Amino acid sequence: MSEWLAGLLSLALAFAGMAALAFAMERHYEQLTGGRNRPPARALRCLGAALLLAALLPCVWGWGATVGCVAWLGFVSAGAIGCVAGINAAPRWAARAAWAFGPGALLALAWVCIAP
Amino acid sequence: MNHLSTAYPGLRLLSRVGAAVLGGYLLASALGVFSGALFPGDAEAVLAGVQLGFAVHVAAVIWAFSPVALGRVWAGLLLPAAALAALAVLLPRWGA
């Protein structure tokens, strides 16, 4: 896997995962919905954790095991920074971006696995 | 001893900083010396002792600034350092 693709996929998954973890918290779910519904916390947290773990895959594929783990930690931090900026500036757009990046990156990852 | 604990706050602060910096450094260095003595002539053991030593120094500073009396801070850092150094000297003698 080329380093560019690995980086893009990892960053996308990290952003989506961090966004899921963020919106699992009442404080940030409220920023998103404005209302008083409680967030589906358990589901969002599981989804977030899964997406963050998934972000490790393109890293290991692109850079090998050791460097891949270092790269993963970097992308997780970058994704988190993106989330803090996005959620507090424009929570709905951040959520839309997460919905685009998350499944999109997962699909791309699956395609890379399956395609020869 | 009550009058000592409220008098000269500046000196007491200096003492605590001294304990953290000096005592921490001595304890960390003593660990390096001890690990070297545990495996004489083994340069790797000395290197590992140095690498771990900095974590010990940081921990020592953190502990020195927790709510512990000043006397205990000095003792808590210098006594283990002295003990490790003593062991480092005595171990070869005891035929390790």
Next chain:
Amino acid sequence: MAKAQATSGAGQGGFRQAQAWLHTWCGLWFSWLLFAVFLTGTLAVFEEPITHWMTPEHHAEEEAALAASTRPTASLGQRLDWGVAYMQKHHAGAGMWELWPADAKGAGELRVFWFDSQRQYVSAELDTASGAPLPAASQPPARLTLGGQHFVDFHYELHAGKVGLWIVGIAALAMLVALVSGVITHRRIFKDFFTFRPRKGQRSWLDAHNAVAVLTLPFQFMIAYTGIVISGLTFMPVGVVTQFGAGMPGAWAFQAALNEPGKPRPSGRPMALPALESFALRGQQLMGQPVRAVVIDHPGDAAARIGVYGWNEDAGAQRRLSATSGLAMFSAATGEVLQLRLPGGVDGGKASLTQSVMAGLHMVAFGGLALKWLYFLCGLAGSAMMATGAILFIVKRRPRHLGEFGGATARVYRLIEAANVAAIAGLGVACIGFLWANRLVPPGLAQRDDWELAMFFGVWALALVHALARPAAAAWKEQLGLLAALCLLLPLLNALTVGDHLGAQLLRGDWESAGVELFVLATGLAAGWSRRWMARGKSIAGSAPRPAASLESEVQA
């Protein structure tokens, strides 16, 4: 006020409270130095592009070298033979010959090194067409400069040798203490993970400080710890001294115990040095890397050793944390392999490998451009962590100071505020001033690299004087304004002095120069925006501080 002192102070109150005190003061006193070390370290990630931008006359040479590498050139064996012939003729008595025959593609320069009669490490370049020695560079480079190396040198030793190294080391340990105490103090570290509330004054500064710190926390711990460990033996030499002896002999004994299986002593029996090409090729095959250097110990003696070192340009180099190159050591007499070190490996055991991995982690030679940018981002975040911390201190305490320094508190706060401006905005101005100096100091001037460095330190010193002379709010606005102006005008300066500009750089695909200028422009915009935000009144400096007690008495009256 006495009550405030009793419950908040060194080792006072509960554990969290005591750690909060430690975090505040350890953090503050080291924040200015650490910000400088961290920012220059961040810039050092892109040392090569910065050097590239700062040596525009060198670009033509670089392109010529690139073109030359496609022309046929002498083979590896021929180059090695010429190297040996030169050393035999001129330095037959030297105890060590070192040949650098070619670059990773088998082309490029041919250089030889040895220790002369004064034990100085010297070199000569040989012509790759004839093997004849080339005259030492009669002219210095067109634009003598430290380039990006300035940021590297400042980062780890403040351009001050051993003393500077120690100062940076102490600061790095203080950073670790601040990180640990910060985590202990931060009660709602998970709840507040994504929290940022803008336009709320002190609250916002605290949120920003927490965000940049917590979100990059693994990086911050790693970079500080690895930075210290790299020079660990310098900082904690006692173990080496007690086991191996003091001073240089002790250090050599320690190195010998770690690395070398033992440098053989010369046997005294003369023996002609065999042709090196077969050794180089065998070494290449064993290491899996193209030949970088061939080092011969005791040439002309029967106990001679031939060490073949590799270039870290194989595909695997990007995927290894440890940056050591391959090494194959042969006996010149028998041709047997004395030592084989695969790329990334170390001559010693686990601790040596740990040392190499830690150094590699700190200097990010691995992973290509993506990792460099990740480190750059985290480095900027770390710098922001220190800057927001120092600013938060003032924002929190200016309205009502707590009399930590008795009657002198107001004056100390004034000094802290001036230090904030000079250390943060002022350092930025000094860095961009360094680039301005590179274009303004005439290229042919003798020792112009010293002049550039003088500009860096001079501008920074002036920034401090300015910050002490002006009220804090004005100082911030003026220095941020200057930073913005210098940054935004840099491409224009480049065009006027060297005739190169961003458009031309992009057109010819010079991403290094373009990257430098684009980042400088972005910094200029950020500085300009910060200045406008400050001018609108939401400032990080307010009116003169009043003691807390007088406020309380006002409230109660």
